Amino acid sequence: xxxxxxxxxxxxxxxxxxxxxxxxxxxxxxxxxxxxxxxxxxxxxxxxxxxxxxxxxxxxxxxxxxxxxxxxxxxxxxxxxxxxxxxxxxxxxxxxxxxxxxxxxxxxxxxxxxxxxxxxxxxxxxxxxxxxxxxxxxxxxxxxxxxxxxxxxxxxxxxxxxxxxxxxxxxxxxxxxxxxxxxxxxxxxxxxxxxxxxxxxxxxxxxxxxxxxxxxxxxxxxxxxxxxxxxxxxxxxxxxxxxxxxxxxxxxxxxxxxxxxxxxxxxxxxxxxxxxxxxxxxxxxxxxxxxxxxxxxxxxxxxxxxxxxxxxxxxxxxxxxxxxxxxxxxxxxxxxxxxxxxxxxxxxxxxxxxxxxxx
Numbered sequence: 001x002x003x004x005x006x007x008x009x010x011x012x013x014x015x016x017x018x019x020x021x022x023x024x025x026x027x028x029x030x031x032x033x034x035x036x037x038x039x040x041x042x043x044x045x046x047x048x049x050x051x052x053x054x055x056x057x058x059x060x061x062x063x064x065x066x067x068x069x070x071x072x073x074x075x076x077x078x079x080x081x082x083x084x085x086x087x088x089x090x091x092x093x094x095x096x097x098x099x100x101x102x103x104x105x106x107x108x109x110x111x112x113x114x115x116x117x118x119x120x121x122x123x124x125x126x127x128x129x130x131x132x133x134x135x136x137x138x139x140x141x142x143x144x145x146x147x148x149x150x151x152x153x154x155x156x157x158x159x160x161x162x163x164x165x166x167x168x169x170x171x172x173x174x175x176x177x178x179x180x181x182x183x184x185x186x187x188x189x190x191x192x193x194x195x196x197x198x199x200x201x202x203x204x205x206x207x208x209x210x211x212x213x214x215x216x217x218x219x220x221x222x223x224x225x226x227x228x229x230x231x232x233x234x235x236x237x238x239x240x241x242x243x244x245x246x247x248x249x250x251x252x253x254x255x256x257x258x259x260x261x262x263x264x265x266x267x268x269x270x271x272x273x274x275x276x277x278x279x280x281x282x283x284x285x286x287x288x289x290x291x292x293x294x295x296x297x298x299x300x301x302x303x304x305x306x307x308x309x310x311x312x313x314x315x316x317x318x319x320x321x322x323x324x325x326x327x328x329x330x331x332x333x334x335x336x337x338x339x340x341x342x343x344x345x346x347x348x349x350x351x352x353x354x355x356x357x358x359x
Contacts (some may be wrong), residue, residue: 012188014039022091026207029056055206061069070114077121087131099213100162111165119176131255134196139163149310152265183260193255193263199244200269205336218337226293237269240329246266269309274326288334323358
């Protein structure tokens with residue numbers, strides 16, 4: 001990955017026009033900060049900040065952005081026509097499994113029809129979009145509950161509305177690629193390459209979403225509350241947010257360089273030894289932030305008990321590999337929150353620079 005990253009996207013994103021939907025969210029704000037560091041000309045497109053506190057607001061990047069709804073095709077078409085991006089990273093979504101039970105219609109609207117609107121806006125406007133990366137989820141796979149890793153060719157599906165909506169997003173992506181952005185017609189009827197990416201359970205500083213394990217733990221730490229832990233034996237592919245983002249950036253350069261064979265689905269998950277239980281994650285947090293009190297509560301919402309990704313394709317073909325162990329990922333995350341709650345400046349940029357040195 002050394003040649004791919006240090007000699008490519010560290011320089012190749014400079015002055016590129018990048019449209020990032022969902023830039024005010026947790027992952028989106030980290031990617032926004034990284035693209036800004038790389039010298040890209042970034043435009044954000046998102047609803048208002050989803051949480052308070054807000055990682056995006058704390059970064060204070062002073063970048064161009066639109067506070068618009070991805071479900072409104074007129075607005076996204078207008079932005080694409082005006083900004084004329086070269087590459088689009090699509091992250092705008094309803095991203096919480098538990099919330100999808102309370103608002104299934106909105107979940108499908110944003111997560112499924114949102115990507116339809118984006119692709120249709122690109123297809124029907126005059127623009128120079130050369131690459132689109134649709135960020136979906138590891139939960140897009142039809143989870144069989146087996147102790148096995150999921151690879152890109154496995155069946156899609158979903159029990160809960162969130163997982164199903166992300167499977168729909170993948171099917172929509174495949175349909176638009178085959179119907180309108182076929183790689184066999186690249187350079188003839190169109191000039192845009194599209195890929196989809198699926199990552200694990202991302203963690204890192206600045207996530208304040210409700211009903212998510214690490215944000216719940218750090219909120220409890222700050223307020224000295226007893227933390228409720230659900231599904232302690234559930235296994236997830238935990239990874240620091242910078243891990244999959246590095247893969248997205250590397251893949252984006254491949255698409256911008258017109259390498260058609262990269263216009264596919266990709267997993268960016270952690271190594272298998274980072275696929276651990278919820279209670280193991282809690283034990284690691286307790287080492288970095290001792291004294292946290294918690295209790296276990298049975299969950300009445302269905303969630304998959306085992307979920308692990310197979311990232312061999314990204315390892316072998318793209319040259320991407322995770323750089324942080326699960327212990328390091330938890331330590332970086334705990335360090336970020338501890339400094340924040342102690343009244344210090346957020347360390348997002350410093351952690352990005354530190355991560356670049358590992359690549």
